[in-house]
Amino acid sequence: MLTINLVCVGNLKEQYWIDACKEYQKRLSRFCKLNIIEIAEKNQFEKALTLNKEGQDIISHLAGYSILLAIEGKQFTSEEFASKLQDKTQSVSTITFVIGGSYGVSDSVKSVVNEKISFGKPTYPHNLARVMILEQIYRAFMINSGSSYHK
Amino acid sequence: MLTINLVCVGNLKEQYWIDACKEYQKRLSRFCKLNIIEIAEKNQFEKALTLNKEGQDIISHLAGYSILLAIEGKQFTSEEFASKLQDKTQSVSTITFVIGGSYGVSDSVKSVVNEKISFGKPTYPHNLARVMILEQIYRAFMINSGSSYHK
Numbered sequence: 471m472l473t474i475n476l477v478c479v480g481n482l483k484e485q486y487w488i489d490a491c492k493e494y495q496k497r498l499s500r501f502c503k504l505n506i507i508e509i510a511e512k513n514q515f516e517k518a519l520t521l522n523k524e525g526q527d528i529i530s531h532l533a534g535y536s537i538l539l540a541i542e543g544k545q546f547t548s549e550e551f552a553s554k555l556q557d558k559t560q561s562v563s564t565i566t567f568v569i570g571g572s573y574g575v576s577d578s579v580k581s582v583v584n585e586k587i588s589f590g591k592p593t594y595p596h597n598l599a600r601v602m603i604l605e606q607i608y609r610a611f612m613i614n615s616g617s618s619y620h621k
Numbered sequence: 622m623l624t625i626n627l628v629c630v631g632n633l634k635e636q637y638w639i640d641a642c643k644e645y646q647k648r649l650s651r652f653c654k655l656n657i658i659e660i661a662e663k664n665q666f667e668k669a670l671t672l673n674k675e676g677q678d679i680i681s682h683l684a685g686y687s688i689l690l691a692i693e694g695k696q697f698t699s700e701e702f703a704s705k706l707q708d709k710t711q712s713v714s715t716i717t718f719v720i721g722g723s724y725g726v727s728d729s730v731k732s733v734v735n736e737k738i739s740f741g742k743p744t745y746p747h748n749l750a751r752v753m754i755l756e757q758i759y760r761a762f763m764i765n766s767g768s769s770y771h772k
Contacts, residue, residue, distance in 0.1 A: 484641075484644070486637040486638075486644070487641070489635075490635075490637045490638070545742045546742060547742040547743060548742075588741070589743050590739070590742065590743070591696045591697060591699075591741065592698060592699045592740050593698070593699045593760070593771065594753070594757075595756065598752065598756055601749065601752075602749065605746065605749055606745075609744070
């Protein structure tokens, strides 16, 4: 079974984000082994220092094929994202997605990941972004299984 | 005070979506009068019939300057969206955003709205899309007020 790691900076505080993520985690359990890895936010005074410290933690958790969500990444429709996921599962058993913190991620993370993808130009808070990526991964599996979830 | 209408197809069932929207509604109350208008989903056998019936309901609720969220719309960054909102508030007192149902919206809705905007290529469920647009509207107000919410 495919392992999907989701490396996120910062934890969820509000119960509604926790519950929304739990719902998608439950739905995804049919399709993959999902590990959510929370990196502590490093609230350093200097932005560069924060990114550097968070980046070291992120890099230590990269495994398999790594995909960073970044505004400069290539944009995909849900169907294209589903195809990508299916293609990758032919050659790797682990995919690691990374969502940065409120400052984004360090250049070292950007240079070390296998791929950068974008879900669009707007900026979202990390908690909402986590729900969005979980939904898109779930949608990808549903598309690939021929379900009518994606109309 | 600016009035913002958000016309959505379908209601929220899960408590976590309801609570997430409530949080952004509460935060937005500083900046605008927000009306959320829920159009009933018309589960007709025919997609065209569903869209037509939902479309009639949507059109009856359009007021002021109307903006449809549509995948073919122009994409904006959060900063660009904030500028747009600020520009519009110079000339109108009401802005109506429209989020379609699971089939999207009818061509008649697309032709009658003032503008179509897109938050990116992926497709999201209507409940998550509602949270996303509320967050982007809130972010826009925070950007326009010079807050550090948007880094």
